[in-house]
Amino acid sequence: xxxxxxxxxxxxxxxxxxxxxxxxxxxxxxxxxxxxxxxxxxxxxxxxxxxxxxxxxxxxxxxxxxxxxxxxxxxxxxxxxxxxxxxxxxxxxxxxxxxxxxxxxxxxxxxxxxxxxxxxxxxxxxxxxxxxxxxxxxxxxxxxxxxxxxxxxxxxxxxxxxxxxxxxxxxxxxxxxxxxxxxxxxxxxxxxxxxxxxxxxxxxxxxxxxxxxxxxxxxxxxxxxxxxxxxxxxxxxxxxxxxxxxxxxxxxxxxxxxxxxxxxxxxxxxxxxxxxxxxxxxxxxxxxxxxx
Numbered sequence: 001x002x003x004x005x006x007x008x009x010x011x012x013x014x015x016x017x018x019x020x021x022x023x024x025x026x027x028x029x030x031x032x033x034x035x036x037x038x039x040x041x042x043x044x045x046x047x048x049x050x051x052x053x054x055x056x057x058x059x060x061x062x063x064x065x066x067x068x069x070x071x072x073x074x075x076x077x078x079x080x081x082x083x084x085x086x087x088x089x090x091x092x093x094x095x096x097x098x099x100x101x102x103x104x105x106x107x108x109x110x111x112x113x114x115x116x117x118x119x120x121x122x123x124x125x126x127x128x129x130x131x132x133x134x135x136x137x138x139x140x141x142x143x144x145x146x147x148x149x150x151x152x153x154x155x156x157x158x159x160x161x162x163x164x165x166x167x168x169x170x171x172x173x174x175x176x177x178x179x180x181x182x183x184x185x186x187x188x189x190x191x192x193x194x195x196x197x198x199x200x201x202x203x204x205x206x207x208x209x210x211x212x213x214x215x216x217x218x219x220x221x222x223x224x225x226x227x228x229x230x231x232x233x234x235x236x237x238x239x240x241x242x243x244x245x246x247x248x249x250x251x252x253x254x255x256x257x258x259x260x261x262x263x264x265x266x267x268x269x270x271x272x273x274x275x276x277x278x279x280x281x282x283x284x285x286x287x288x289x290x291x292x
Contacts, residue, residue, distance in 0.1 A: 003082035004031050007038035010079075020263075020270040021235035025138075032086035032137045033232065038079045040130060043100065047107045048171070056108055060101050067097045090136050099129045112174045112188065116210075119177055124150070127157035131233070138230055142223040145230060151218035152233055158211040159240045162204060162247055165254045166194055180206065196255035204252035211244060228281045231274065238273040239266050 011018070011034050018037050022030050043063055050056040070080040070087060071094035086092060103125025113119040131153025132146050140146070161175045168175060169192050181188060184203035215237065222230060239261065246259050
């Protein structure tokens with residue numbers, strides 16, 4: 001199995017929404033972003049699947065060394081070997097990959113956050129940085145596109161937090177800030193015991209509206225000229241926004257079941273968004289001759 005095949009298998013097996021957004025990319029970008037996603041899955045699994053925190057820490061330390069080997073042009077793991085062409089062609093900084101590892105390490109140290117401000121560092125490391133790396137892979141003309149990518153990554157992670165309240169609680173983690181729990185009268189104990197209450201639904205509606213604000217903030221930062229190259233992120237956004245609305249329409253009953261979109265529906269949303277963005281790009285090309 002080649003490094004690219006390893007990453008493709010890792011991405012396809014996960015069933016993530018990210019996988020469906022990759023299908024419409026040119027070959028180089030598709031292989032690069034698939035490798036980046038595989039890296040995120042590898043290091044996330046270290047934290048989620050390892051029962052001993054010290055073993056997980058040592059494994060993350062190995063990944064830190066592997067990132068240094070990759071940036072020096074000597075990767076050993078299939079994922080970093082697949083990433084190397086993009087690292088060299090796009091100048092992807094090793095510091096970004098270390099930030100992701102720092103974010104994963106936070107899950108070994110922290111099981112709750114007092115305020116949303118406290119949570120933001122975690123969101124930036126595990127998701128905002130991934131957005132920035134993705135934008136670097138796709139290419140951009142305006143620096144504001146990196147702001148868009150960072151904020152969109154954070155919006156995705158906030159969506160995941162809403163979807164995964166139950167699963168996170170089963171691991172002893174609560175990503176909903178304590179200040180928000182107190183505001184809506186939800187005790188940490190009730191979350192950890194998986195209680196579905198009206199107070200929890202009101203809290204999650206508040207978090208839903210905060211998440212929408214992050215999507216709006218991201219879209220407002222994206223220059224029109226960079227939309228065609230950032231199309232994969234827009235496809236992902238369409239899928240994630242649909243998931244977010246499904247959670248709302250279900251009444252935020254996240255303790256009762258996990259809201260999922262079927263693979264066919266994800267593919268349909270991806271195809272529709274791809275077509276819409278292509279039409280938008282063609283209209284802009286007519287309106288502004290000589291620009292993409």
